[in-house]
Structures are given as C-alpha cells and as structure tokens.
Amino acid sequence: MFKLAIRCLVAACSLTAGGAIGQGATPVRIGVIFPLTGGSSDMGNSARLGAQVAVNEINQVGGYLGRPLELVVRDDKADNDTGLKHAEELVVTEKVAATIGFCNTGVAMKALEVFQTHKSILFVPCATGTAVTAKYPPATSYIFRTSARDQLQTQFLVDEIVKRGLGKVALLVDTSGYGEAGLKDLEAALGRAQLKPHAVVRFKVGVESLEEEMKQLKATGADALIGWTVGPESGVISAARAAVKWNVPQFGPWGLSHASAYQKSGGKVEGALMVQTVLPNPFLERNSTFLRAYTKLGKETPIGSMMSAAQTYDSVHLLLRAMFDSKGDLSGPGLKKALENPSAPYRGVVSTYERAFSPDDHDAISANMLWLGTWRNQERAYYYKEDERRATVIRRKQDLPAARAESQTAK
Structure with a gap:
C-alpha cells in the first residue's frame, strides 16, 4: 500500500506513462552529509540508508519527471571543519539541488552559513540543537528540520x-x-x-x-x-x-x-x-513497510538509529513533493516557497504531515508528536504500552505561533 501511494504520487505529478525513468535522463542530485565513521556513525549510517531506501522507491516508480534521484554522499566524521568543507563542495562545486545532512549540532552550526549564503536548501534530519533552526528567522531561512529540537x-x-x-x-x-x-x-x-x-x-x-x-x-x-x-x-x-x-x-x-x-x-x-519521534510499531503499515525495506538494504540488528533513518526517509519524500509543487523550479528560493506551502499532506513514517513547514516555522516536529521510549528485550519500544495503539491516531502538528502564545501564558 505504501509503495502504491508513492507510485500514484509520482505518476500523477509527472504524467509519465508507467512512471518510467527516461533513458539517459539527467539525475536530480541530492547532497548527503553524515558522520559515516567515528562515534556518531550509528546515526550517520542509519540516516544514509534511510535516504537510500526513499530514493530506491522513488526511482522504481519514475523518479522526478522521468529523472532519477541520485545521492552525492559525504562523510563529515562528526568533525566541524570536515562538515564545512563538504557543505561548500556540495553547494558550490557539485551544485546539488538540495542537501540532507548533519547528525551533530556543532557540525551543522559551522556549515549553516554556506547554505544560507547560497540560498541552497538544507534538510536537517538528525541534529537536534535548538539553535540549528533558530540562527536565521524562518522567513529568510533555507534551513529545514525533521528531528525534534532539544x-x-x-x-x-x-x-x-x-x-x-x-x-x-x-x-x-x-x-x-x-x-x-x-x-x-x-x-x-x-x-x-x-x-x-x-x-x-x-x-x-x-x-x-x-x-x-x-x-x-x-x-x-x-x-x-x-x-x-x-x-x-x-x-x-x-x-x-x-x-x-x-x-x-x-x-x-x-x-x-x-x-x-x-x-x-x-x-x-x-x-x-x-x-x-518514532518506534517500531506493527499497527502502522507505513512503519512496518519502511522497516522491512531498511532491513533488506542495511541488514542491521538492531538498526543503528531508527529515528535517524525514518526522519531522513521522510526528508527525501518531503523534498520530492516540494520539487513537484515548485513546478520545475528547483532553485533554492523555488523549493523554499514550495516547502512552506505544500499542496497536500504527506503520509510519512514518523507522522502524517498536513503541513510540515510554513513561512513561520521550519521545524517539522512539534511537542505533541513525541513519545516516551525505552529499551525492552534488546529493542526500542514504547514505555507506555497503550501508546503503541494510540500512535495509530494522527497527531497533527501544533501551530507554532499558537504554541508559543500558550507557553507565554503559562509563564
């Protein structure tokens, strides 16, 4: 069912018969920067595999307007200077359409200016430091995040x-x-x-x-x-x-x-x-389907970081929808406008996003979308058993201005 939904989206938007990728079609290149070696490599490799699962699915049903998606992967080694170097390389030299990256807040913070200066989209699916999406006001920022800020x-x-x-x-x-x-x-x-x-x-x-x-x-x-x-x-x-x-x-x-x-x-x-933000859940079809696809590709037990993988997977699909919504304008400003004004909800692995981002809010996760997890029998699980079934009810993202007003009132 989940792959069918992807096929329907791509076919409907691209208007390609059967969604086939054209012979010799120019790939849409997406930068990926994660710590693939070192102490943070469990996050980084899970994120990379999550991105690859999404790209494989999308390419199987036609890619973007008959063009395949292609990941341009770099290892930042959880090192600030290495992350900055790769950011400059992907944006300036490789000229990728967008970048998905960073698991370490310090590495992300050092590189943010590269994306902002060049008006190039950056999805942050792992790094959670509050400052990552606070450095630039959303109205002018090219930084978007699908992880829960600290x-x-x-x-x-x-x-x-x-x-x-x-x-x-x-x-x-x-x-x-x-x-x-x-x-x-x-x-x-x-x-x-x-x-x-x-x-x-x-x-x-x-x-x-x-x-x-x-x-x-x-x-x-x-x-x-x-x-x-x-x-x-x-x-x-x-x-x-x-x-x-x-x-x-x-x-x-x-x-x-x-x-x-x-x-x-x-x-x-x-x-x-x-x-x-997400846990293994047999009651959620999209959750189970993703885990099967990931396990087939990654062969990890347990997954290094399920959240990294799922949040990166959702980032790729949110980017794909923005590419269709932008009507061919894959420039940073074109994709920014499309991300902030989505034409339809996205039913992802972490959640169903009616509107992941807006001109006032570049964080896809709000407080009501969090779960208390635990380790149980060598696997991640919901601490409160009833949450496993409660997760089948869509938790719609809270409106950020309203949430801020409520917080101020509580003070």
Missing part, C-alpha cells in the same frame, strides 16, 4: 519527571557544544516547572567510565537522573548507574535509543527512558 525534548522529559512526582533531578551532561546547549534547555525546562537542578556534573565526550561521577550524584540524594549526551556516552552512563547500584530512573534524549548506547552499556540501558 527545546522540545528537554521539556518533554521534565514534564514526565513532574508527572511521576519527582523533584530532585540530577544532570550528567557532556562538555561538548551539544551538551552546553542541552544544559541551558534543561535548566530552562526545569525552571518552568519551578525546579532547579539538584546537582550538575559535566564530563568529556569519549570517556570510558563515569562511575566516580555517578557515585557523586548518588550521594546527593537525587531521585531522577537525566544524562545529556550522544549515543556511546549514554551507554557509559547506563553502565555506571548499574555499577553503583543507583536505582533511580534514567532519562535521556534520543541518543539514548541508538544501538551504540545499548552496545556500550552491555545491555544496561534496558529500562532507561528516552524521547522518541
């Missing part, structure tokens, strides 16, 4: 902690740019709940043990732990919490759901709680 993730976690009647929250945060920005968002979210961090401990990315830091936090009498860092170090946190026998709930951002977190912890992430 401002939403931190508030979601704090709301869950408050709901549980917990109030002494310990924060274990890395010292990277991602950790620094996350700490500010965490402190702001706690403040809105009339709370302050019970204790804060910082650490460097790359640590192999955090047992001493965990003992320090345990001694404070905190009743909840939020670890804010990337996948491997999230696993180190889980292993340390188990080692010191500190039985408070561990909360974390989406990085806690990466396969690297499970592997690094030796399975000690079981039961940990993390923010998710």
